[in-house]
Amino acid sequence: MNEIQELKDRRDQLLKEADQLHTQLVPFEAALENEQSIG
Incomplete structure (x- = not known):
């Protein structure tokens, strides 16, 4: 049981x-999405 x-x-x-790692990745994910929509 232990x-x-x-x-x-x-x-x-x-x-x-x-969860902490995902929180840290959010700005990078947003930056990638912005970069893809610009290009």
Whole structure:
């Protein structure tokens, strides 16, 4: 049972990290979209 909880905790940690990375990428995604619409 402890192993399952550890896996759940690890999953939550990774999801939080992924969410933070996605937030950091938003300006770059917007810049790429703007560049593509200009070109």
